Amino acid sequence: MGDADTALxxxxxxxVSTGVFEPVSASGVWLCRLQPDLQEHLPLLCCxxxxxxxxxxxxxxxxxxxxxxxxxxxxxxxxxxxxARMKWPLGIAVGxxxxxxVEGRDPRLTLGSTEPHVNPNVRINEKTFNPGHRDESFVGFTMDVSKAHKRIKVRHEDQGLLMFPPLHASLLVALMCVLKVPMSWHKCHLKAQIDWIGLSFNFNYFFVQLPYAKxxxxxxxxxxxxxxxxxxxxxxxxxIGLLLWISDVFLFLRPWLSSFYRALFHPPATLLSASRTQLQEILDCCDECLRVVRAPTLCNVSLGWKLLQxxxxxxxxxxxxxxxxxxxxRMCLRMHNPCSRIVQIDxxxxxxAASWSNTVRYxxxxxxxxxxxxxEGSAAADAFATGSTVGIGGWLRSSASTE
Incomplete structure (x- = not known):
């Protein structure tokens, strides 16, 4: 059948592997990474x-x-x-x-795995992404497997990371019933306008719309x-999660998301005043690259911090x-905290952000x-500026035009 993911x-x-202890192998479905991820491995934490x-x-x-x-x-x-560490010797994390x-839906549990450094340590040999509305054919049908992500078995070695304090729609439904797939029936729709992944799709006029609330x-x-x-x-x-949705419709805004991600992953450094004894303890708790792998007791320095200066x-x-x-x-130390609670906005x-707001609002x-x-056709455009006067103009001629 030409299925790229034959090993699934x-x-x-x-x-399944979480990708923390070893990279997840490429499936052939997404784009392969040309270079390995060189990001340093952060120590796993127990919240x-x-x-x-x-x-x-x-x-x-x-x-x-x-x-x-x-x-x-x-x-x-x-x-x-x-x-728990004896049961899962490769490592554990408590998220x-x-x-x-969400209004109109039942409450659901979520497990935050970023704080204990599980998510930042995931390595996948592909650049994974979910399809947007431009990537799929027009099919006005939604289907949801009840608690699908919870039905995926995680291999024993990785289980310690998950602890915490165009067929016709009726044929697809019949297929799911034959396969005994548990369905979330309240999420199944077959109509001219449906809501999916936070967007509203109209199949009478073939347009996608961002809800006003979003x-x-x-x-x-x-x-x-x-x-x-x-x-x-x-x-x-x-x-940033909201902006990802918005830029799926306003696609020309997507490249500017990099500035928001830069602010997220480049938090300001923390300045500390340390005695010689405190500095020596910090060094004893650091690896060779000066990243803290054990929590010091004489100063307020946390796991994952890195000594810069x-x-x-x-x-x-x-x-x-x-x-x-x-x-x-005493010496002044400058340290980098990758999980700083506060992010600096330059x-x-x-x-x-102001430009984005005006664009989205109007x-x-x-x-x-x-x-x-x-x-096919030909076009040209030009602009000028003289003193306080500016102007822009252009023309477009179609190949079907007689003039």
Whole structure:
């Protein structure tokens, strides 16, 4: 049948890899990475608390966890962290449990695996992406497998990373029933206009539209970025998620997302004043690249931080630090915190956010799903500026034109 992912069944049977302990092999479905990911491996952490959305709704969390236990999507681990490390010797991580509530839908559990450094350590030998509305044929049918992501078996070695405190629609439905695939029937639609992946698709007039509520949330986020110099990492991550949706319709805005990602992954450095004893302890807790792999006890430095500068000297390894000589009893250290709770917003990003906001607010919220028609012809354009006067003009002549 020409299926590129012929090894999928063999991978699903023993359990899928998370890509933390070894890269996920290329399936042939997506674009292969030309170069390996050289990002440093962050130490796996065990979070001691959950997100506030879970802490403030213990009854909801208890009900949802009990339901997942009954459905065998999760399994209770009766033991200490040390016993867990013995069971999964390659490593464990304890993430943050959260509750996501969306108007008109039942609440659902989410497991935050970014804080314990699981997500940042994932290595996939392909550039994976989900299809947008431009990538698929026009089919007005949606289907959802009930709790599909929870039905994927994870291999034993990786289970320790997931702990927490054009066929006709009727034929497809019949096929799913024959295969006994559990369906979320309330998410199945067969009509002229359907909502999918946060977009509204109209098959009478073949256009895709951003819902007003999503436009409003996006502009509120952009206005906030344009008016502030500091933002929480959580707010920026949520806002980037909104902008990904918006730029799926306003595709010309997609390249400018890089500035938002740069702010997310380049947090400001933290300055510390440390004694010689504290500096020595920090060095003892660092690897050769000066990344903290054990938490010091004499100063407020966390796992994953990296030492960048001692005094006025930039450092890259332990040998450079040990070779420094200073007559002062205390030294100023500059350290990089990759998971800083606060993200710095520079003036350039402020201006970009304001421009995005105006574009989204005053542009049409719909785009045609029909492919652009190619037509031969000739065109020219030019612009001028003299003093305070500017002008732009041009002409277009179709090959079918008689003039």
């Amino acid at each position: 069944a063999a991978v699903l049977a023993p359990g 001691s608390s959950n997100w506030l959305s879970a802490e403030h709704a213990p009854e909801v969390v208890t009900t949802l966890v009990q339901q997942d236990l009954r459905d065998q999507f999760v399994k209770r681990f009766d033991g200490s962290l040390e016993e 943050k449990l959260g509750v996501t509530t 436009i409003r949330k996006g502009t509120l986020f952009l206005d906030k970025v344009a008016a502030t110099t500091r933002l929480t990492r959580v707010d920026l991550e949520k806002g 001692v005094g006025r000297t930039l450092v890259n390894n332990k040998s450079q630090v040990l070779s420094l000589h200073s007559g002062s009893s 003036p350039g990003l402020q201006r970009l 542009s049409p919220m719909w785009r045609s799903m029909l492919p652009a028609r190619f037509e």
